[in-house]
Amino acid sequence: LAKTTQPISMDSYEGQEVNITCSHNNIATNDYITWYQQFPSQGPRFIIQGYKTKVTNEVASLFIPADRKSSTLSLPRVSLSDTAVYYCLVGATENMNSGGYQKVTFGTGTKLQVIP
């Protein structure tokens, strides 16, 4: 299993860009990097996924260097509603039979607190 390491918590003021970095030194060749967001008392919600370089959607950007041993989730101009826990996951499930699953694991996440 590819283990991930991310900061336990971060604070940011409203309107600022927030970058959360995740380390995954033993990422495998076919692993994807995926980020989830979780609000209190709710299930996690998929934000973004990438394999290499940069991915951008309406919510965030994901930067992945060439060695893929880390990744950075970038949230532009955060608001109070972005206060949540953000999880970085690495793994691959596509075309995998059930006997081979367990490669995707949730760590403890990064608790982002947005300050007015």
Added chain:
Amino acid sequence: DADVTQTPRNRITKTGKRIMLECSQTKGHDRMYWYRQDPGLGLRLIYYSFDVKDINKGEISDGYSVSRQAQAKFSLSLESAIPNQTALYFCATSDPQTSGRDNEQFFGPGTRLTVL
């Protein structure tokens, strides 16, 4: 995600009681999962199922059992509840081929279980 429902949403029970948590989904996904979440420990996989005839243990399956009654239903049972099973339980579904994204899981609202 409203397409994944869990019942009950909250449950208080006593040590030694048998408890069943139910999960239903209307997404038509073959893959379903049960996680538990404890403060400071992130989400940990209990059991998963890749189709109706497939059941697999996750990283913390001891003390739990599951039943996949149909594609849409996946139940988690605690045969004899104990206090350290007090946690927030999440059901999730996925279908990498239809979503087009590996590692994208859709979570239910969670069940808060307290064992006294």
